Amino acid sequence: MYDNPNLERKVAQQDTKISARNVQVFYGDTHAIKDVNIEIPSRTVTAFIGPSGCGKSTFLRCLNRMNDTIDICRVEGDIDLDGENIYDKRVDPVQLRAKVGMVFQKPNPFPKSIYDNIAYGPRIHGLAKNKADLDEIVEKALRRGAIWNEVKDRLHAPGTGLSGGQQQRLCIARAVATEPEVLLMDEPCSALDPIATSQVEELIDELRDQYSVVIVTHSMQQAARVSQKTAFFHLGNLVEYGDTGQIFTNPQDSRTESYITGRIG
């Protein structure tokens, strides 16, 4: 078999961050996720696409055990983060979520000041030695969230007073402030206008050199713009997973092709 030396080098660079094997999710009696296997590489943007109700958000929420907060939800199978099963009994979901941060569909800043919004995570996890340290963490996170210049003069104004796009970047900065290794984003731009969307997309692209980013999106253009890997979900199944370019130009599965050309979904 002919080995592509180029491909070889890429895989060696990108070690697997998260790997899921035979994951099943049930909501009560509903079988929401069926037998999903996926390997998510580190320092990459991975996009989950698929029609509404296909389970992509549900699967995303499995990755930091946010589904634990829903009573009727049951997860089976193994999900490994850096080779350790996150559904192991010894794993504390609270600590896991500090490592796997999450940004939600609707911007949800806390009813606190901008500063306190960012400082929330570092304070809980004791990341700052003193006030100066905390100030530095907050500034770094806000810069990373590409919002520092807009809010540096009003750090103590309420975070809810920002515009929608600013709020979402604030939430990304808030997630970044706890120094996670993986950042999960659940349709982060669906409540934003095109300008705010492009700002957030730029930001996602910058975040790639430090974090593994997994993003759920309904916009295929967005998936094509920001991601290197794309997974297509349909009716709870992971239909196809591969390099973004290949999924969009040369899909292997007929369902993927129908979806990206707009025939289903």
Add this chain to the structure above:
Amino acid sequence: MPPLWLVLIVLALGVVGYVLGRQKAMTSADGDSRHLHSLPVYYGTNVSLFVVLPALLVMVCWLIVQPILINNSVAGQIPASAIPDSGTLGLVMSDVRRVADGLDLAVSQGAMTGAEAGALQAGATDVRQLLADVGVALGSDVTETTLSAAQSFRSKSATGNLVMTVVVLALAVAGFVYSYGRTNKDFRARNVVEKVIRGILILAASIAILTTVGIVLSLVFNTIEFFKLYPAADFFFGTTWSPSFGGGSELGVLPLLWGTLYISVIALAVAVPIGLFAAIYLSEYAGPKARGIAKPLIEVLAGIPTIVYGLFALLTVGPLLVNTFGDGGALGVDWMSGASSVTTAGLVMGIMLIPFVSSLSDDIINAVPQAMRDGSFGLGATKSETVKQVVLPAALPGIVGAILLAASRAIGETMIVVLGAGAAARLSMNPLEAMTTVTAKIVSQLTGDADFASPEALVAFALGMTLFVMTLGLNVLALYIVRKYREQYE
């Protein structure tokens, strides 16, 4: 005609109006309801509303105003000489009404005819005996003045009632003619009915508001009366409360206010932590099953009458406290002599307030968007961190509102205090001593044979006014806080 019959006739006319109005509309649309502007039912309703409402409104007003007018005009007939020195015009007038009622009764029982009743002479007939025969006992013989006033009272009432009957029926018929005449297939009956319904709703709302105003006014006038008899400075700054109906009472409000506030503070100290923690458990930690059982159980507490809480204080909590803090008690101290104390009432009142705090806070905490909690969990916060740092701050204005509402309940509470805290008005820091509150003293000043012209009885209104102002202030503050911080989260 008795008012009840009049009402029934008007209502019957209304029903007839409904049927006729509906019929006319249908006829004008050639029997096809699709040609009508509104549904047939609206045409009927429109006619019957116009028949019933104006007639009944006028009737109600008439029934209120007529007795006042007749009273005044008859009172004017009574010469000043006929009023005995010790009595007042009001007493003579009540005699007059009594005689008039007695004559009515005599006529209706057939003891005499209406004409005979009008022609009675006090000198010629023993009116007192006559009325006693039909079951109306009078305190003294009927004088000529009283009798003639009573006769004039009767004839004026009879005229008034007759005129009222005519006016009301005329209005009903006029309403029918007007609205029936308007009814045809293009008439917008639906819009008219809508307007009438809006009017009825506005009326209901204004009655509630006007009643509040009326209550305040009745308090204000009596309070002013009180301050004419008793210096305001002594009332507000006096530190002794010792009313005596013989005169020379000291009516300082401070001991009562102190008791009220002390008991309320203890009650809130019990109710706020327990209620709030219960609310947090119910809304954040409890599963749907536990919540479904626990929440109604807690709310049962709110349905217990306060007098039952009072009994609980008197029979259970008080003796328990005495057994602990009293002479020969469990702690071996002698701090408490009787079962009635500030602590007894405060504890029991606190228990009473738990469901207020917990139920309101629970609703408010539930109203905090799930997105806030998700955001916090997503950052790796635990449940209690999330509650403490995100949910409670977001819900705080509502919780403060709930606490202030509970506080105004505590200030206004009476029965628990009467049974649990004792009746001694005193200024003391000792929570194990008996004290009393403003409300309990209002009750004791107004029960029994109180002379409403004395400061000892009128002080109750001043106390009531003080309470009203305090609770109003608290409620306004609660509303202000809730409004000001309400939109903290979207």
